[in-house]
Amino acid sequence: MSVWNRSLRIVTSLAVFVALLLSVACSPKGSGTNSGPIQLSGTGATFPNPLYQKWVSEYGKLHSNIKIDYQSQGSGAGIKQIKEQTVDFGASDAPMKDEDLKSAPGELLHIPTVLGAVVITYNLAAVTQQLQFSPEVIADIYLGKIKKWNDPKIAADNSGAKLPASDITVVHRSEGSGTSAVFTDYLSKISPEWKEKVGAGPSPSWPVGIGGKGNEGVTGQVKNTPNTIGYVELAYAVQNKLPVALVKNSSGSFVEPSIDSVTAAAAADAGNTPDDLRVSITNAPGANVYPISSYTYILIYKNQKDATKGKALVDFLWWGIHDGQSFAKPLLYATLPADIVKRAEAKLDSITAAGVKLH
Amino acid sequence: MSATSPDKIVIPGKHSDWRRVLSPTGNTGDAIFRGLMFLVGLLMVSVVIAMVIALASDSMMSIRQFGFGFLKSRHWNPIKGEFGALPFIYGTIVSSLIALLISVPFSLGIAVFLVEQAPHYVARPIGFLVELLAAIPSVVYGVWGIFVLAPFLRVYIEPPIATVLGWLPLFQGTITGIGLLTGGIILAIMITPIISAVVRDVLAAVPGSQREAALALGATKWEMIRVVLVNGAPGIAGAVILGLGRALGETMAVTMVIGNRPEISLSLFAPSYTIASAIANEFTEATTDLYLSALVELGLILFLVTFVVNGIARVLVWNVTRKTGGVGRAA
Numbered sequence: 001m002s003v004w005n006r007s008l009r010i011v012t013s014l015a016v017f018v019a020l021l022l023s024v025a026c027s028p029k030g031s032g033t034n035s036g037p038i039q040l041s042g043t044g045a046t047f048p049n050p051l052y053q054k055w056v057s058e059y060g061k062l063h064s065n066i067k068i069d070y071q072s073q074g075s076g077a078g079i080k081q082i083k084e085q086t087v088d089f090g091a092s093d094a095p096m097k098d099e100d101l102k103s104a105p106g107e108l109l110h111i112p113t114v115l116g117a118v119v120i121t122y123n124l125a126a127v128t129q130q131l132q133f134s135p136e137v138i139a140d141i142y143l144g145k146i147k148k149w150n151d152p153k154i155a156a157d158n159s160g161a162k163l164p165a166s167d168i169t170v171v172h173r174s175e176g177s178g179t180s181a182v183f184t185d186y187l188s189k190i191s192p193e194w195k196e197k198v199g200a201g202p203s204p205s206w207p208v209g210i211g212g213k214g215n216e217g218v219t220g221q222v223k224n225t226p227n228t229i230g231y232v233e234l235a236y237a238v239q240n241k242l243p244v245a246l247v248k249n250s251s252g253s254f255v256e257p258s259i260d261s262v263t264a265a266a267a268a269d270a271g272n273t274p275d276d277l278r279v280s281i282t283n284a285p286g287a288n289v290y291p292i293s294s295y296t297y298i299l300i301y302k303n304q305k306d307a308t309k310g311k312a313l314v315d316f317l318w319w320g321i322h323d324g325q326s327f328a329k330p331l332l333y334a335t336l337p338a339d340i341v342k343r344a345e346a347k348l349d350s351i352t353a354a355g356v357k358l359h
Numbered sequence: 360m361s362a363t364s365p366d367k368i369v370i371p372g373k374h375s376d377w378r379r380v381l382s383p384t385g386n387t388g389d390a391i392f393r394g395l396m397f398l399v400g401l402l403m404v405s406v407v408i409a410m411v412i413a414l415a416s417d418s419m420m421s422i423r424q425f426g427f428g429f430l431k432s433r434h435w436n437p438i439k440g441e442f443g444a445l446p447f448i449y450g451t452i453v454s455s456l457i458a459l460l461i462s463v464p465f466s467l468g469i470a471v472f473l474v475e476q477a478p479h480y481v482a483r484p485i486g487f488l489v490e491l492l493a494a495i496p497s498v499v500y501g502v503w504g505i506f507v508l509a510p511f512l513r514v515y516i517e518p519p520i521a522t523v524l525g526w527l528p529l530f531q532g533t534i535t536g537i538g539l540l541t542g543g544i545i546l547a548i549m550i551t552p553i554i555s556a557v558v559r560d561v562l563a564a565v566p567g568s569q570r571e572a573a574l575a576l577g578a579t580k581w582e583m584i585r586v587v588l589v590n591g592a593p594g595i596a597g598a599v600i601l602g603l604g605r606a607l608g609e610t611m612a613v614t615m616v617i618g619n620r621p622e623i624s625l626s627l628f629a630p631s632y633t634i635a636s637a638i639a640n641e642f643t644e645a646t647t648d649l650y651l652s653a654l655v656e657l658g659l660i661l662f663l664v665t666f667v668v669n670g671i672a673r674v675l676v677w678n679v680t681r682k683t684g685g686v687g688r689a690a
Binding site: 046073074075076077079080097100167169174175176177178181198199200201202203204205206209210211212213217220221224225 | 434435436437438439501502505506509510513533535536537538614615618619620621630632636639640641642643644645646
């Protein structure tokens with residue numbers, strides 16, 4: 001064996017060793033460096049993710065020194081990580097629960113950003129007209145009490161529709177999701193039986209039906225299986241041109257889900273919105289209100305640790321609830337009503353760092 | 360001769376230092392290499408141990424709360440804080456068994472065809488295509504499952520099965536194309552390339568003399584292939600274990616077609632749920648600590664199920680190997 005070969009081998013093994021060391025050493029470095037651009041990180045709800053990504057890129061164009069990173073890991077992750085203070089802001093579809101707020105290390109504010117809605121979609125080849133549902137009928141279908149499409153209760157709201165005598169296949173979300181939370185929150189409000197047997201939450205124990213993964217999974221199963229009923233986000237239903245049902249609101253009129261009927265729901269309920277803006281606007285009063293609507297929130301500490309980062313974050317959110325709203329409609333989110341923008345402004349104004357106001 | 364004192368004799372590569380300890384020949388390169396490989400091996404073992412410790416400690420809350428009841432309970436209701444793993448364990452094991460039941464005969468057939476029957480110009484492209492199946496991302500299988508496989512099963516396969524075998528509880532209930540059977544079939548397609556590729560290599564390793572001997576004794580081609588299969592039995596069993604491992608842990612494709620319902624139903628048409636899908640589905644919105652802990656415990660259970668299944672399979676393989684002394688080792 002020549003010396004050359006041997007040294008080559010030694011060099012190779014050393015190279016492998018160095019490569020291994022490097023892969024260990026290259027772990028992520030701590031964030032929040034004072035020099036260079038200001039880095040903000042957030043995590044949470046998947047529902048507003050397309051809008052937040054748009055905001056991040058548009059805001060980045062205006063302020064090149066601020067870099068914002070939003071990861072859509074789900075509302076649960078958003079709440080968890082803001083409580084653990086591993087991110088600068090969290091995001092959640094449903095407002096945080098009292099016990100979660102209490103166990104957080106500081107006072108958390110809820111800043112509403114936009115609104116969404118949950119729509120009922122279905123697959124009935126013979127039915128050409130748009131179906132209409134009363135709240136109790138939706139609850140009974142999802143409770144498994146209405147089993148056939150030609151049930152008199154469904155027919156009562158849809159005179160003239162050729163409803164088949166076949167079994168209803170119920171489809172719901174399989175994974176925990178804000179969409180399910182809003183839907184079950186609505187069902188709990190309009191059906192005492194639902195409230196008692198199932199309750200409201202991101203992953204309830206569904207009495208009947210099959211689970212589809214994500215909006216696309218539910219859509220796929222509704223589209224491909226005859227005689228199904230499912231629920232998806234408004235934006236998703238519009239983009240995919242799904243048949244969408246009208247739902248009877250608390251004023252007794254059947255309303256089609258749309259950006260306007262969702263904003264109307266928020267405006268109608270603005271008077272009842274509590275001080276901390278944590279509110280469920282399902283089943284809101286008003287004639288032109290779509291009843292299965294909801295806010296989505298950004299979660300932020302009232303007392304910011306770092307004044308520079310805190311100011312950047314407050315400025316970004318201020319921009320979001322004003323200029324940022326113009327990006328909502330093209331992406332099929334409903335914009336905040338004017339009253340709520342005012343109240344969110346007051347929340348942002350109250351944010352401080354070391355006792356000094358940031359805005 | 361006597362002029363040379365012993366301490367001046369130079370034996371090439373003789374070192375009394377660390378090189379000696381690490382390498383019998385005292386070669387520096389060998390010593391470094393051996394040390395390095397030892398570290399790499401150790402790293403893998405420590406990763407496994409660290410994972411078990413992390414899973415166990417994070418699921419402590421759930422273990423304390425539910426104890427063994429977690430394994431026996433059929434109730435999974437996050438809103439009410441009730442968590443039971445039995446439906447997930449059932450779904451995981453049954454869907455994997457369906458997958459094996461379908462996949463193993465196909466895989467053996469493919470391997471036998473490729474090694475014993477097909478001419479070279481056919482075997483190469485077919486072998487390549489089968490292995491290509493293993494490279495398709497599982498989410499693609501899932502989407503294909505929703506849009507092609509499930510409607511196909513609903514219209515052409517499940518209704519005839521229900522008419523002929525509907526008296527069995529296995530094939531009753533509403534036919535939606537989504538359920539345990541569809542999950543098993545998707546898994547079968549996914550593990551077939553793995554099993555058949557390994558079996559092919561195992562059969563190719565059976566010495567040609569075995570075949571010649573069988574043929575020389577007047578065996579037909581079929582009898583000769585049986586000899587080859589018996590010789591390769593331990594290796595084939597190893598291939599099946601590999602496939603089973605993949606089936607137990609598969610997540611995305613299964614969750615898209617299995618219906619995701621934590622319920623134990625005898626019918627293969629009914630929706631079901633697997634451990635891996637449950638973790639993937641519910642982790643993002645698991646807001647309470649107990650919920651999160653229960654999901655981690657599910658992960659721990661999947662780890663144990665895989666461990667036990669692998670252990671059983673290895674004992675089986677070991678038994679067969681001792682009896683037949685065939686070629687091919689458990690992978």
